[in-house]
Amino acid sequence: MTSVWLVRHGETEWSASGRHTSRTDLPLTATGERQARDVGGRLHDRDFDAVLTSPRLRARRTAELAGYPEATVDPDLVEWDYGEYEGVTTAKIREQVPGWTVWTHPVPGGESAAHVAERLDRVVDRLRAYPGRALVFAHAHALRALAARWLGEPVATGRHLRLDTATVSVLGDDRGTPVVVRWNA
Numbered sequence: 776m777t778s779v780w781l782v783r784h785g786e787t788e789w790s791a792s793g794r795h796t797s798r799t800d801l802p803l804t805a806t807g808e809r810q811a812r813d814v815g816g817r818l819h820d821r822d823f824d825a826v827l828t829s830p831r832l833r834a835r836r837t838a839e840l841a842g843y844p845e846a847t848v849d850p851d852l853v854e855w856d857y858g859e860y861e862g863v864t865t866a867k868i869r870e871q872v873p874g875w876t877v878w879t880h881p882v883p884g885g886e887s888a889a890h891v892a893e894r895l896d897r898v899v900d901r902l903r904a905y906p907g908r909a910l911v912f913a914h915a916h917a918l919r920a921l922a923a924r925w926l927g928e929p930v931a932t933g934r935h936l937r938l939d940t941a942t943v944s945v946l947g948d949d950r951g952t953p954v955v956v957r958w959n960a
Contacts, residue, residue, distance in 0.1 A: 777908075778947040779908075779909045779945070779947070780821070780910045780943060780944070781911050781918045781921070781943070782838075782913075782943055783915055783918055783941060784833040785804075785806070785807030786941070788801060789801055789862065791806075795857040795862065796833075797857045797914075800832045800833070803837065807837070810940060811941060814841045817943055818910070821908065822907075824909060825905050827852060827898075827911045828843075828847070829848075829849070829917070831854065831914070837941070852913040853913075854915070854916060855877055855882070855917055856885040856886040857882055858886070860882060860883070878934040879931065891917070891920050892924060892930045896924055919933030919934070922946060922958075936955075937959060938958075942960060944957055945958075
C-alpha cells in the first residue's frame with residue numbers, strides 16, 4: 776500500500792502576509808526555519824521509500840532542515856502559477872474581481888485548473904508507483920490540488936482543504952479507495 780506524506784513548506788514573508796507566491800523564490804523566515812526543523816522532529820521515526828520536493832527554495836530548504844537534504848526535485852510540484860496575481864493578496868484581487876478564488880476564477884497570465892490537474896496527475900501516477908511510503912515537500916495550493924487529484928476529484932475540491940505552513944498531511948488507501956488519512960496536522 777502506498778501512503779503519501781505531504782509537508783507544506785515553512786513560513787515565508789509572503790505566506791505570513793497572505794500574498795500569493797508561485798514563481799517568486801522567497802527564503803523561509805526565521806519562524807519558517809524553526810517550523811521546518813520541528814517538522815523533521817515529527818518525521819524522524821518514519822522511513823520513506825521516496826522523498827520529493829518542489830524546486831522552489833522554500834520547499835527545498837524545508838526538506839533540508841527537516842532532515843531530507845537529498846530529496847529529489849520534481850518540477851511538477853511547483854505552486855500554482857498565479858500569473859498577474861503573483862505577490863497580491865486575495866482581498867486585493869477581490870477589489871477588482873468580486874468573489875475571486877484560484878479554485879473558481881481565471882488567473883490572468885497564470886495556470887488554469889486544468890493545467891494544474893494535468894501536472895499533478897503526473898505526480899499522483901508517480902506516487903502510486905512507489906511500493907511504500909513517500910514524502911513530498913511543496914506548497915499550499917499545489918498540495919491541496921494534489922490531494923484532490925489523489926482522491927479522483929476535480930482540482931477545485933482542494934478549496935475545502937485548508938493547509939497551514941509546516942504541517943503534515945497523509946494520503947493513503949482504504950481497501951482500494953483513495954483517502955485522506957490525516958490533514959493539516
